[in-house]
Amino acid sequence: MNYFKDSAHLFRFFFLFVVAFVVFLVVRHFVVPKSFGEYGHYRGAAIAEIAARPARFAGHETCETCHADVLETKKAGKHANVNCGACHGPLANHAADPSIQPAKLDTAVLCIRCHAASAAKPKGFPQVDAGQHSGGLACETCHQPHSPAIQTGDTK
Amino acid sequence: MNGVEGYIYPNEVTLIWSVLIVLYPYITGLVAGAFILASLVRIFNVQAVAPTYRLALLTALSFLIVAPLPLQLHLGHPERSPEMYFTPHSTSAMAMFGFVYLWYLMAVLVFEIWLDYRRDIVLLSQSSTGWKRLLYRAMTLGSYNISERSLAIDHKVGWFVTLVGIPSAFILHGYVGFIFGSIKANPWWNSPMMPVVFIFSAMVSGIAAVMLLYMLTAKWRGLAIDMPCVDTIAMYLFYTFIIDFSLEMLDLIHRIYEADESFRSLNFMVHTKLYFSQIVLQIFVGTLTPIILLGITQVTKLPAIARRRIYVVAGCLVQIGIFAMRWNVVIGGQLFSKSFLGFTTYKMGLVTREGLLVAIALTILPLIILWVLLKLLPLGPEKKHGLIHAVPASTI
Amino acid sequence: MNIDRRHFLVMLPAAAIAWKYVLAGTPEASPNYAMTDHWWSMLIDIPKCIGCGNCVRACAAENDVPNGHFRTWVERYHVTDWDMTNPEVISPDGGKEGFPAVQEDAGKYFFVPKLCNHCADSPCTQVCPVGATFITPDGVVLVDQTYCLGCGYCVQACPYGCRYIHPEKKVADKCTLCYHRITKGLTTACCESCPTGARQLADLKDPNDPIHAFLKTHHVQVLKPQMATGAKVFYNELDGAVR
Numbered sequence: 094m095n096y097f098k099d100s101a102h103l104f105r106f107f108f109l110f111v112v113a114f115v116v117f118l119v120v121r122h123f124v125v126p127k128s129f130g131e132y133g134h135y136r137g138a139a140i141a142e143i144a145a146r147p148a149r150f151a152g153h154e155t156c157e158t159c160h161a162d163v164l165e166t167k168k169a170g171k172h173a174n175v176n177c178g179a180c181h182g183p184l185a186n187h188a189a190d191p192s193i194q195p196a197k198l199d200t201a202v203l204c205i206r207c208h209a210a211s212a213a214k215p216k217g218f219p220q221v222d223a224g225q226h227s228g229g230l231a232c233e234t235c236h237q238p239h240s241p242a243i244q245t246g247d248t249k
Numbered sequence: 250m251n252g253v254e255g256y257i258y259p260n261e262v263t264l265i266w267s268v269l270i271v272l273y274p275y276i277t278g279l280v281a282g283a284f285i286l287a288s289l290v291r292i293f294n295v296q297a298v299a300p301t302y303r304l305a306l307l308t309a310l311s312f313l314i315v316a317p318l319p320l321q322l323h324l325g326h327p328e329r330s331p332e333m334y335f336t337p338h339s340t341s342a343m344a345m346f347g348f349v350y351l352w353y354l355m356a357v358l359v360f361e362i363w364l365d366y367r368r369d370i371v372l373l374s375q376s377s378t379g380w381k382r383l384l385y386r387a388m389t390l391g392s393y394n395i396s397e398r399s400l401a402i403d404h405k406v407g408w409f410v411t412l413v414g415i416p417s418a419f420i421l422h423g424y425v426g427f428i429f430g431s432i433k434a435n436p437w438w439n440s441p442m443m444p445v446v447f448i449f450s451a452m453v454s455g456i457a458a459v460m461l462l463y464m465l466t467a468k469w470r471g472l473a474i475d476m477p478c479v480d481t482i483a484m485y486l487f488y489t490f491i492i493d494f495s496l497e498m499l500d501l502i503h504r505i506y507e508a509d510e511s512f513r514s515l516n517f518m519v520h521t522k523l524y525f526s527q528i529v530l531q532i533f534v535g536t537l538t539p540i541i542l543l544g545i546t547q548v549t550k551l552p553a554i555a556r557r558r559i560y561v562v563a564g565c566l567v568q569i570g571i572f573a574m575r576w577n578v579v580i581g582g583q584l585f586s587k588s589f590l591g592f593t594t595y596k597m598g599l600v601t602r603e604g605l606l607v608a609i610a611l612t613i614l615p616l617i618i619l620w621v622l623l624k625l626l627p628l629g630p631e632k633k634h635g636l637i638h639a640v641p642a643s644t645i
Numbered sequence: 646m647n648i649d650r651r652h653f654l655v656m657l658p659a660a661a662i663a664w665k666y667v668l669a670g671t672p673e674a675s676p677n678y679a680m681t682d683h684w685w686s687m688l689i690d691i692p693k694c695i696g697c698g699n700c701v702r703a704c705a706a707e708n709d710v711p712n713g714h715f716r717t718w719v720e721r722y723h724v725t726d727w728d729m730t731n732p733e734v735i736s737p738d739g740g741k742e743g744f745p746a747v748q749e750d751a752g753k754y755f756f757v758p759k760l761c762n763h764c765a766d767s768p769c770t771q772v773c774p775v776g777a778t779f780i781t782p783d784g785v786v787l788v789d790q791t792y793c794l795g796c797g798y799c800v801q802a803c804p805y806g807c808r809y810i811h812p813e814k815k816v817a818d819k820c821t822l823c824y825h826r827i828t829k830g831l832t833t834a835c836c837e838s839c840p841t842g843a844r845q846l847a848d849l850k851d852p853n854d855p856i857h858a859f860l861k862t863h864h865v866q867v868l869k870p871q872m873a874t875g876a877k878v879f880y881n882e883l884d885g886a887v888r
Contacts (some may be wrong), residue, residue, distance in 0.1 A: 096396070096402075099394060099396060099398040099399035099402055100399065100402045101392055101394065101404075102367070102390060102392035102394060103402070103406060104401065105390040105391060105392055106360065106390060109390075110355070110356075115706075117334070119334075121335045124331070124335055124794075125335050125336055128335060129776070132370065132779075132781070132782055133776075133779055133780075134338055134339075134779065135334070135776040135777065135778075135779035135789060135792075135849075136774040136776070136789050136791075136792055138759065138785070139779075139787065139789035139791070139792065140680075140781055140824075142790075142791075143787055143821060143824050144824055144825050144828045144829075146825035147825070148707070148825060148826050148829070148831060149706055149801070149834070150703065150706075150709045150826075150834050151839050152826075152831040152832070152837060153837065163753060167496075167742065172840075172887055174840075174841075174842055175840040176837050176840075177840065178703065178834075178836070178837050178838050179699055179703075179838040179840045182706065183703070183706045183834075184492075185708060191728060206696045206697050206698065206699070206742075206743050207695055208697075208842055209743075209746055210746065211696075211744070211745075211746040211747050212720055212746075212747040212749060212750040212754065213696065213723070213744065213746075213754035213756070214695050214696065214754075215692055215693070215694075215695060218695055218841075227291075233698075242823040256720075256733075256734040256735065256736070257716075258718075258736075258759075258805070258806030258807075259715045259718045259736055259738075259739045259806075259808075260714060260715055260800075260806050260808065260809040261806050262808065265800055265801070265810050266797060266801070294840050323794055323796075323797075324794050324795050325793070325794065325795015325796075325797075325810060325814075325815030325816055326793070326794050326795050326815060327794075327796045329775075329792070329793075330794060332775040332777075332792065332794065333775055333794075336775050336776050337774065337775070338773055338774055338775060338776045340772070341771065341772050341773055341774040341798070342685065342772070343772065343775035343796065343798050344773040344775065409880075428798075432768075432772075432801055432802050433768060433804070433872055434768060434801070434802055434804035434872065435801065436801060477757070510730075537690045560798040577679070583801075586806075586807075587804060587805075587806055587888075588734065588888035589888060590732075590734055590888060
């Protein structure tokens with residue numbers, strides 16, 4: 094018993110640990126998010142939160158529901174697999190509210206991005222030196238972007 | 250582009266781990282090293298260094314208190330750091346930090362200091378007045394038993410705490426080495442030797458720091474410096490340094506010999522961007538020079554005053570060298586691109602949250618805390634055994 | 646445009662499902678989407694990439710990617726001869742505005758789009774101390790930005806350099822494989838805007854996905870296979886010089 098009396102202070106120190114541990118467990122119970130561990134070591138609700146972000150590009154299927162005529166033209170030409178958003182940019186806001194007009198595109202900037210000639214580009218890809226090719230004329234003078242092949246009698 | 254040479258991945262331009270992340274392993278290294286010195290007395294019975302026992306423990310505590318601060322200042326969301334306690338990811342070495350830190354702080358350092366100082370605390374709680382009296386009374390945890398028996402029990406328990414403290418200190422600092430060493434994406438860090446090199450360089454810096462602080466505090470207290478004590482410390486410092494240097498040289502030689510895909514890029518980095526911090530500061534100024542100086546004192550018989558001066562110079566150079574080592578690991582590991590085709594530059598801020606001034610302040614802060622601790626927990630009269638209570642040597 | 650026809654077409658089930666959830670923005674998951682039915686990946690066809698930078702711009706627009714940081718980027722390689730260990734690589738602003746034209750043709754040039762590889766054994770999720778980054782049951786590596794501490798360990802652990810710390814939010818950020826789009830039947834913004842089909846989203850669990858036939862008939866690689874990350878972005882005709 095004497096031994097116990099002389100080591101009582103150690104039990105007091107140890108008691109601090111026990112109290113801290115209990116407090117820790119209680120706080121943990123309230124603080125850890127409920128969905129944590131649902132699928133793995135992470136907050137399961139985060140998946141749905143990330144998936145709920147609104148899209149900025151509407152996706153070409155959506156454009157095609159209204160602009161089916163453009164789709165018809167495009168399907169037959171070289172730009173068949175170029176999606177609407179590739180040139181027109183993100184237009185989910187226009188699809189949601191068609192009164193929102195998309196910005197007019199500048200072919201001088203747009204077409205050049207893909208078709209400016211460079212030895213670095215794949216050999217089979219259609220590319221031109223803009224100055225030599227059109228002498229400064231805008232691309233749409235001769236090429237309709239939705240069906241870029243020049244047809245005889247095609248002026249716009 | 251600003252500060253970029255060659256090709257780096259676009260997201261690699263800005264370093265994300267700053268000088269504060271250099272400071273963190275430096276600080277925990279001092280903690281571990283100081284504690285190892287204290288354990289020399291307690292476990293390995295090197296009585297010659299007993300005068301530094303209490304100082305080593307208080308130094309370790311001062312630095313340990315400051316250790317989380319550079320990490321908190323670095324985090325994008327420090328308010329979320331309790332998540333490491335509530336949902337630690339068992340595959341992440343970094344997740345250990347909270348628990349290892351708390352364990353080492355409470356179950357090792359604070360416990361051991363309390364056990365060694367308990368008699369003084371009880372006496373001070375009775376003799377002091379005002380807020381100090383309240384503080385000491387709180388520190389007694391309500392027990393005023395300082396009978397010979399209870400102190401003997403404290404002594405035995407303290408021995409076990411120190412024993413447990415040695416691997417705890419190795420884990421406290423070694424896990425930082427593992428944090429770097431286990432990253433396969435970074436060839437400058439990726440090495441199984443990283444935790445070992447970290448631990449040995451920590452011991453070097455911690456032992457040197459306590460040696461310097463001992464000489465400083467002895468001077469302030471107007472006491473004569475115990476030469477056998479500092480000579481013994483310097484000897485341990487010297488041999489630990491030889492081991493540390495050998496490990497680092499082994500890593501270097503291994504890298505040069507194997508010359509894997511990263512070698513050309515890393516070699517270029519060491520010769521250009523890291524030339525000053527690695528070749529000049531870490532190797533020549535911070536390692537070779539102190540080793541040579543200490544070696545001189547080990548093989549020749551110099552007068553005490555010359556030895557003291559050499560120890561002070563060597564001790565300071567060691568701090569520079571070990572800090573430079575942490576710098577070269579942390580900053581160096583982010584200067585080269587993982588494409589091995591280019592490099593970026595570290596732009597250290599001055600007054601920003603992770604800038605130079607904050608780093609300097611965090612280095613000085615532990616010394617201020619140590620000063621406060623020394624006022625509250627005095628080292629006591631200079632004795633042959635640093636352990637003050639009247640316990641016969643045979644029971645140790 | 647014929648208003649009546651437009652309304653009629655909007656009722657079409659295929660379009661309606663995609664569009665209704667595109668407009669959603671509410672936290673309920675798409676009811677037709679079961680995570681365990683999918684295992685997402687991507688196929689990048691190097692010979693088709695022309696370095697136009699559409700993908701980099703589209704990603705930035707879709708995901709509010711901060712300037713100077715990249716969830717995806719394009720690299721241009723120039724390998725002059727037999728020495729593959731010293732390619733000339735550039736990625737001006739991640740390739741966002743394309744690349745400067747090249748006149749002469751010495752050696753070979755090619756473009757390599759890069760993004761998060763959504764690794765099955767990702768080192769980044771391994772090192773996260775709190776579980777803020779993870780791989781979903783459908784194979785997409787995501788960051789829970791309300792839980793992330795911003796410690797940066799995941800950024801250090803990624804061998805591909807695809808992560809960064811968001812300068813304003815101060816948390817880790819990276820490509821999400823447009824998770825908010827692919828769970829609603831859309832493709833990723835980068836694949837949507839790629840004019841040549843060099844980037845294609847793939848669902849490895851879907852037996853009808855064209856990637857299965859492609860993998861059977863082409864030589865594909867992942868980046869840094871020696872890192873054993875289980876990378877799921879497959880590159881057709883990836884050159885040995887690629888880093």
